[in-house]
Amino acid sequence: MFNLHRGVKFENVAPVNGRELVAGDVTYSFQRMIDEKANASVLKAVEKMEAVDDYTVRFTLKNPDADFLWSMGDPRSLVLPKETVESANGDLTNGPVVGSGPWIMTEWVHNQILKLRRKPDYFLQPFPYADEFHMVTVTDAQTGQAAFRTGQVLNNLTNDQITDLLRQSVPDLQLADEKLLGAAAGDRLWMNPTKSPVNDVRVRQV
Amino acid sequence: MTDERNYWNSLWKTRASRRQVLRGAALGGAGLAAAVVIGCGEEETSTSSPAGGTGAAAGEPKRGGVITWLSQSNETANTLDIHKIGHTTMYRAGMAYNKLIRHDMSKYPEEFAFIGDSLIAVRS
Known part of the structure; x- marks a missing residue:
């Protein structure tokens, strides 16, 4: 069982418009992760996921799994809002990337550059410290x-x-x-x- | 290729004043996560050091600045869909998203906690 923090918000742009991240986003994201298969192995132990209420997610495992919590912290276990998937007709190849994380994506050129700027209202203050993050590939x-x-x-x-x-x-x-x-x-x-x-x-x- | 060359030509025009190197063969998401909490000063100011680093010129971190991070990759997949491809996409798009919890690497290697800090959730 996981209890979500209150006040964790997605980036304030359409189609999500800065709404709060809730348990349904977690179950939606993880179910899509399983359905799309590429990273489904991370959740291989999961039998069932439930949004008990807006701030509570319950996982039922197929069997005891010592790696489950590690999997929850895996870089692939990310939570996205379903509105972005729906707005892109199910394919986020070209985005939009709208998350609740510390950074907001501003530019991406394949195999060249990724630019992000800090999310000013990130729930975990004072992070991030830097104004921008440029990943040069x-x-x-x-x-x-x-x-x-x-x-x-x-x-x-x-x-x-x-x-x-x-x-x-x-x-x-x-x-x-x-x-x-x-x-x-x-x-x-x-x-x-x-x-x-x-x-x-x-x-x-x- | 032309676009790539143009990009690098423009990038070479300015110089930063800091030098850091990370030794090793690979860098994972946790490394990036650690990197993003490094306080950096203005681009042309004094040297800075990673949190907990060993740089001789370490000073008080300053909020702000731009982190310019090198990633070597020749990825053929061209997508931002985090559910349709593996790790490299996580490194770029993943930085805009959140996880329920994160691994705690703060005491590695003396202590390696698989179950780390809570991020957007607390386990109960």
Whole structure:
């Protein structure tokens, strides 16, 4: 069971017009997530979802699932308003992107740039601190290095070897806290299904 | 391709004064979530440091500013529909949406809480 905060509002633009996020938005979004299949595996344990009232959502699971709460925090478990889906005839390929999150999308060019500005009435104040967030997308590492060297981006996703090279040309280079990245990437244990005992599907299921 | 070149040509015209690098091979949504709460000063002012970071020039964060974040991707899917494609769409459109709860990475790796802070909901 989840109890929603009061006063969480969507962006104040049509067709949603800044209305409050309610339990029905959660069940609608998750049902669409299941129906569209691409990210349905996140909710594989869910048997039933109910909006008990506007601020209460109850999930019934098919079986005990230790990963369920992790799934609720998964980047794919997002809540959107159904009005946007209806206004786009069921296909949000070109938006509109109308959420209740900390950022408002202002520009998107595929594989180039995403621009967002802070949502001034975000329910979780004082976040976000920055006025805008620009995600610069590059399709190759060399362009990314150039963008970093010339100061057009604040970060660079790289390895130790490239970092050493950057030290030579960027004297004020700072290394971010690696915990941030470790947490972002997560820790995973992978099985090699070509070797015993995990080549036995029953072992992997256990 | 022409559009892309034009975009980068215009981008090169200005320079920022800060340099930061993140080491590693991948960046997930949680990293972005952490990044968005970094306070940044004006674009041409002094250096800033990520929250909890190790930058030598760390100072008092200032509200405002623009975060310019690099993402390397060559995504063929061209959509903003968060339910029709996987993670990369989450990174861009997802920043405008909310989840019920979020993972708590604040004490990682000493403590890794799967069930994190409440976001728009509290579990009961």
